[in-house]
Amino acid sequence: MASETSWQEIGARLGEARRAANLTQGEVAARVGLERTAMSKIETGARKIGALELTRLADVLGMPVDHFLVAPPPVLSNRQPLLEEDESVATKSAFTVQACLGAWLRDVRQLLEIGVLTQEPLWSYPHEVADFNSYRLAAQWVRHRMNVPTEPLGSMVEVCAAAGQWPLVTDIPGDGASLIDGDVAASVISLHGDPGRRRATAAHELGHMVMGDAYSNDLGVHASIEERERAIEVFAAELLLPVSVFSVAWSSTGGSRDQLIRLAARYRVSWSLALGQAEQAGVIDSAGRGALMANKPTKAEFMQALGWTPEPDLSSVRVAPKYADAVISAFRVGVISRARAAEMMHGQIRLEDLPLEGEANT
Template sequence: MVEDSDWTTVGEQIRQARLGAGMSQAELATRIGLDRTMIAKVEAGGRRVDALELIRLATALDVPIDYLLHRRPAVISHRAEPLAEDNDTEAARRSQRLDITLSAWLGDVRQMIDAGTLRPNAPMRYTGRAGSEADARAAARWLREAHGAGEEPIPTLMEFSERSGQYVLVGDLPGDGASLIDGDIAVAVVSANGDPGRRRATAAHELGHLVLGDEYSSDLAVHLSRADREAMINAFAAELLLPLAAFTGRTPEGNLREEIIRLAARYRTSWSLALRQAEQAGWLDATTRRSLSQVTPPQAEFMDAVGWSPQPDLSAVRVPPGYSHAVMEAWRRDLVTSSRAVELLHGQITRDDLPPRDEADLPL
């Protein structure tokens, strides 16, 4: 199951998962029926773990078994610092749990690829210069044109990201989101917390890490600070969701606030992003933007601006459409059990939504 040289990796992954879960070695030992000294030896790579112990460890730590067996990919947009006993803070644990979820999501996508039911799109990378916010906006316009979106609202960012080669999972997660690239596979996770506009902004931000590259995967703007690089990614996300062309060539008719609400509702962005784009387009100055940002319009105003039509993106839909089809195809071909199909779809369906069948000899 594990080469001799890899037991140190397994031990470190167990330690990181334990600290991420906020457990002591003694607490983990009690949960799986081992002595604390045995946990210490396992984490140091000095003791092997049999299959049953590995299952118990994964269950107690609430992580996939694969997470304990392999190091996480190096190219990750939100990189948690390795946890240690002296930096075991609540913020560090939340960050670690986010990375665990991201790695598990990568495993789900890879399972469908290995099953032959998912044929992923190649990750799209901007080939132009990317050294400023203006360059980032140009990259967003390039991606829009590549998908034929032009200047119109993107109906579903989940499907748009999938076509761009990034598979997005929306879940009950700490923080906002994160993404990683492992070889030719790109995945991202977005927290279901917050309003839909914020979720779309997070998904667009993570797509920006893929399209532009970042400090972990390329030499993107190496002369810039991390804050400046993040500002570039934010500029990409803003232009992707609400292009400046939506403002230019026209002047606000009537109440400025109401005009920006209409654009924010039509393009389904957060209020803060719409205000930043309005300022960038010259519709308002910094002082007015700050004034308008003090009070976010109530949801009723946004819904009224679009005729009360449903706004489901990144809300009811938790996984990409192509991936969902791949899971169902794997289920129909008896490559996964019904229980595993439900797990792979992350809350899109329940076990009762699938027809009953005999699964005694099926793989998990």
């Protein structure tokens, strides 16, 4: 299961997960049929554990077994709610997201190792980064690489995959998280929230990857985490709805709320993001933004602006089509089971949607 030297690391991870779950050693031990002293020794690495014991512990702590066996790569971004009830809730949320992100990374790597999935080179902004405007220029750089300088972007899972980052839309607390592990980048995006928020989260996590090392030193060593996150938000907003769009779409008469609704709907962004970009473009001022923010469009207004046929994005679509094709290919050649294929699709399709094992190659 693990080498002799790794028991201390496994025990430490078990202890962290136990504290995140707000459980005592005695409570965990009782649930898996151990003495409290045995649990104490496990957490310090003084006592080895078998596969069955570890499986039971993982189940009690609500974590996959791999979370304790494999050292997780460092998480680049983890956007959690600003307000938590207490520290244990925040810690538990962070553990849940980290475990989900690590499991997702292992799914991607499995397909890469099988040879049914190809990893695209990670896009990394090649120019000097000095201020917030540099993040806006970086978003424009991404759009030009995709040959869509001002047009609405399609599904964000495909945008991220094209740039080398594998996104998963799933049920996690907070908004999203991402990491870079060597030549592979992955992100998880919460199913919760409206579609505009999910698209903004996907763009945000892509921004962390694209900015790469620049993110750690672009705004100066004294920049706070909040300032750096705001810089990534500038990237995300510009990627989804470029400021230059307003000079073309806005009427000479100063525009209107209806025009803003059409832009927000067409580019599939939240009302607040559309207003922020409109102010950045200079077509509204801060007072006008405040007034419009207080007069949010209804769902009917957005749907009417789209001709009543909104495109599905980040709700019915959970994984990138390229990844989904790779899962089916692995299943058809018999490398993964039917149950594993359904699991790796993360809700994109159900087990009953797949052919039976013996029918996969017919």
